[in-house]
Amino acid sequence: MxxxxxxxxxxxxxxxxxxxxxxxxxxxxxxxxxxxxxxxxxxxxxxxxxxxxxxxxxxxxxxxxxxxxxxxxxxxxxxxxxxxxxxxxxxxxxxxxxxxxxxxxxxxxxxxxxxxxxxxxxxxxxxxxxxxxxxxxxxxxxxxxxxxxxxxxxxxxxxxxxxxxxxxxxxxxxxxxxxxxxxxxxxxxxxxxxxxxxAKNKPIPPALLAAFDVNDVLAKLTRDIAKNLVIFSGRVDKISKTIGKDPNYLFTMNQLKIGVAEFLFGSSRKQVIESRSNLSNGEFKAMVERAETFYMEFAKNNEIWKLLLQPASQTANLDLYAFRQQRIDFLTVGFQIISRVGHRIFFGQEFTYAQKETLIKALASLDYGRDNPLWENTVVIDDGSGSKKIVTQTAAVDKAVKVAINEVRELTGINLL
Structure with a gap:
């Protein structure tokens, strides 16, 4: 004392x-x-x-x-x-x-x-x-x-x-x-x-880290996209670790960050993201613009995502939890697939504006239902009791991306590989 x-x-x-x-x-x-x-x-x-x-x-x-x-x-x-x-x-x-x-x-x-x-x-x-x-x-x-x-x-x-x-x-x-x-x-x-x-302080949840870490380039890009695009604004949970059964939210901030990484860098692997950490302001702005263009065009051409073009305040009765039970594109793995194909469209080859538009329409037209045989034995497997189990491993996502690219090629005649 x-x-x-x-x-x-x-x-x-x-x-x-x-x-x-x-x-x-x-x-x-x-x-x-x-x-x-x-x-x-x-x-x-x-x-x-x-x-x-x-x-x-x-x-x-x-x-x-x-x-x-x-x-x-x-x-x-x-x-x-x-x-x-x-x-x-x-x-x-x-x-x-x-x-x-x-x-x-x-x-x-x-x-x-x-x-x-x-x-x-x-x-x-x-x-x-x-x-x-x-x-x-x-x-x-x-x-x-x-x-x-x-x-x-x-x-x-x-x-x-x-x-x-x-x-x-x-x-x-x-x-x-x-x-x-x-x-x-x-x-x-x-x-x-x-x-x-x-050491007993609770670690910062990934969603909050993605929302608060201003020195993380990817987190900053994700925040801009979450704020600027009507399809995400008000529909991204910036606190929770998982969405669970909440019908009002599309993704957590960390889930959105994973998808944005797939679009921007072609991968959400940590080493790939870190290798792109020193972006200039010009590159930063250009990437945000490309991401916004891609996700908005995809939503305009997909019958379900089109519902998200209305502000969240005007779609209070939209049950996003129900979509998560029925579809893969409202889950992280599906969002990864869509985003990585988007990376091929915007960063893979020098496509014309018309070609990009055609490719996005084809990607948006795919059936993302869990029951679609297209995704079977990639990110969706039968658990033996008649239920469709989601597989999140990297190898499964890689395999599903190839399936999506092949389908887009069949619809457009344009090779993304």
Whole structure:
């Protein structure tokens, strides 16, 4: 708990010796706290850092804002090695470094100017002396950190390694700072629990990630399409993981993103999408225009999709769940098939406007019913009890795309391969 100056034992030990705790010395004013900290640091060869002091979960927490340079100077890692520490990883503070995760963060820092990093959490088993002032539950103070105080990373080792990696390439990051929370703790089990508790935040659902991640080029393209096209506007669930039985929504944001990837890049595989991440503004605008043209033309020429040309507010009685039970084009796999054939039409060969129009009409005229033998043993199989089961594997989608391309060729005489 927070102590006044009179509460602190002169020999530097807390009255409660069972657990380490920050040694908080409360003083009347900020000037008093600042002068005492400066004097203490000067005489002991330590460094003084401004911080906020508060209680949480029975422990005193210190919150700092540190430059990246100082962060790297102070942070210590005690990382388990995947091969070396198989049997005693629980005795070390940090889990093994996951290099792909470090690379992912490093790439983000290099490519994103307005980046954001969550706070780091450190622990120390050496009490930190803090000269503080204030009457509220959150106090301001000056922490004196001497050379014998070791600050080990509880949460943030991958961010720390990524910063080390990118600084030679992006030295201007040294001017930036981060938030660091220091918790007094010497129990390794509790340190591990602190890390586990930090990881209990629910991951962002794919739909929300597609809706919120402005640095993801594909997500940005998908948001524009969802907003600009009447067939999708108001019919895309931007929160849920799945649509379920909801009759009002066509796709989740993530499902729409998968289909848009198929149209734009000819694939929704992660490696293909990442290879196209550095689009210029001109390419971005051109792709959105082509996607909007394709999906609108498809809807105009398909008897069922034509119903979506009216705003969602005017088609409240349209049961999209029923369509999902009857058809494949209202499911992700069907949308993938349509979109990938669309990619062949707009990006595969140099077709004339009239040829594109003919090809889209042919694609829209196909029967996308689950019972159509056209899709049997590709994305639709008989489950043995008379029901038609949807298959979502990549190989099944690839096979169905070939079927669709062959059908379009039969109808138009134009080869898309």
């Amino acid at each position: 927070l102590q006044t100056a009179s509460d602190v034992n002169p020999n530097g030990n807390d009255n409660n010796t069972q657990r380490p705790s920050a040694r908080i010395i409360l003083l009347p004013t900020q000037l008093d706290a600042q002068m005492q900290a400066f004097a203490d640091a000067t005489t002991s060869g330590a460094r003084s850092f401004a911080c906020h002091v508060y209680e949480q979960g029975g422990r005193t927490h210190l919150s700092f804002s540190l430059s990246l340079t100082v962060l790297l100077e102070l942070a210590r890692l005690q990382t388990a090695e995947a091969k070396k520490n198989k049997s005693n990883a629980d005795e070390l503070i940090n889990r093994p470094i996951i290099r792909p995760h470090v690379e992912e963060i490093a790439k983000y820092l290099l490519e994103t100017d307005n980046y954001i990093l969550p706070p780091f959490i450190f622990n120390t088993n050496t009490p930190i002396k803090v000269f503080a002032f204030g009457e509220g539950v959150v106090k301001f103070g000056y922490a004196v950190i001497s050379s014998n105080v070791e600050l080990y990373v509880t949460d943030g080792q991958h961010r720390l390694e990524a910063i080390k990696k990118v600084l030679p390439e992006k030295p201007e990051l040294r001017k930036d700072s981060v938030t660091v929370l220091v918790v007094q703790e010497d129990d390794v089990d509790q340190i591990h629990q602190d890390f586990a508790d930090c």
